[in-house]
Amino acid sequence: MGQFVIDVFIHAIVYAEDDEIKTNKYRYKIVSQKKLIDIGNENYKKILKIIKENNADGYYHLSMKPMTNFIDTSQKGTTYIGKTNLYYNPVGLYMSCGKNYYDVNVQKAHHQFVDKGIYHSYIYELKVSKSVLKIKSLNSFVNFINKYKYSDSKIKITNIMNWEKIKKEYDGIIICPNLHEYLFGDTQLLLDIYKDENIIQEKILEKYGENWKKELRLLSEWFRFWRCQGVIWRQTGLKQINLIDKLKIL
Numbered sequence: 001m002g003q004f005v006i007d008v009f010i011h012a013i014v015y016a017e018d019d020e021i022k023t024n025k026y027r028y029k030i031v032s033q034k035k036l037i038d039i040g041n042e043n044y045k046k047i048l049k050i051i052k053e054n055n056a057d058g059y060y061h062l063s064m065k066p067m068t069n070f071i072d073t074s075q076k077g078t079t080y081i082g083k084t085n086l087y088y089n090p091v092g093l094y095m096s097c098g099k100n101y102y103d104v105n106v107q108k109a110h111h112q113f114v115d116k117g118i119y120h121s122y123i124y125e126l127k128v129s130k131s132v133l134k135i136k137s138l139n140s141f142v143n144f145i146n147k148y149k150y151s152d153s154k155i156k157i158t159n160i161m162n163w164e165k166i167k168k169e170y171d172g173i174i175i176c177p178n179l180h181e182y183l184f185g186d187t188q189l190l191l192d193i194y195k196d197e198n199i200i201q202e203k204i205l206e207k208y209g210e211n212w213k214k215e216l217r218l219l220s221e222w223f224r225f226w227r228c229q230g231v232i233w234r235q236t237g238l239k240q241i242n243l244i245d246k247l248k249i250l
Contacts, residue, residue: 005030011249012064013039013119040119043247044102050123050245051099059095059128059174059230062120066243070235074167080225081197084158086190088222090167092233095126097176100228121247127240132172132232138179145219152213157190157204158197160222171237174230175223183220190221 002017006029013036021028031039051060061067073091080087096102135141148162149155166173194200204212212218232238 003030004036006249007064010064011121013249014064036119039249043119043249046245046247047102047123048099054125054244056098059097059126060099060244061093061095061124061126063122063124064120066122067124067241070238072234074171074233076233077163081191084197085160085163085222086158086197086200087225088161088163089225090163090173090231090233092172092231093126093238094229094231095174097174097228097230100176100178119249121249123244123247125242125244126232126238127242128174128230128232129171129237129239131170131234132174132230132237133166133170134230135173135175135177137177138182141175141177141179141220142216145216149219152210155213157201157212157218157221160219167233171234172230172232175226176228176230178228179220179223180227183217184224187217189224 002015003021004013005016005021006012007014007016007027008029009027013031016024016028021030047062051058070093076091077085078089078091079085080089133144135144145161148166149160150162190200190204191197194203204218208215208218
């Protein structure tokens with residue numbers, strides 16, 4: 001079945017299958033669920049302290065191993081489900097706006113034991129270039145959607161934003177305000193409601209008609225899995241990468 005273990009080689013907690021653990025007995029250290037929670041709590045407190053003492057308004061990335069090179073991902077795309085853009089997160093180097101990302105995700109990480117950064121070792125502060133788009137308010141977020149969404153004749157709920165155009169014009173994007181409560185409230189993910197990604201467009205048209213193209217919540221559905229964070233897909237979006245500290249995992 002596999003389990004979360006400490007990877008001694010890269011100094012981080014990772015998920016490993018049972019056969020991997022057996023064949024790499026010197027690489028993986030098995031730890032209890034309580035130990036995972038204790039490590040997460042300890043590191044979370046350290047992350048907040050380090051960020052507060054360094055630069056509370058900075059951009060931070062946590063890595064399992066030292067960052068040695070940057071891979072250009074401007075030509076790549078990724079989605080959370082299937083082959084659609086319903087929940088779209090560009091491939092690239094992700095960062096937290098101050099401590100905000102870790103505040104939002106730490107409880108989920110503890111409950112699901114998913115590697116959400118608090119189990120990573122190396123803390124970097126990133127200095128970004130002017131070529132990175134910074135969205136700092138609801139108005140600027142709405143303007144961003146209106147500028148880069150597909151035309152009414154092309155747009156679909158599973159393909160809302162023209163990321164090819166966005167990536168040509170910018171080296172990355174940072175969306176810092178926590179807009180989720182305003183945009184989504186207690187509404188469910190469309191995939192949770194309709195279960196099948198292939199019928200979501202049909203169901204949206206049945207419920208809203210063509211007016212769905214004016215509904216901010218629906219136009220923002222791609223943003224559901226984002227938090228207060230940013231992503232860089234081209235190296236020219238970075239001016240500087242500074243190693244701030246190294247967490248203790250073992």
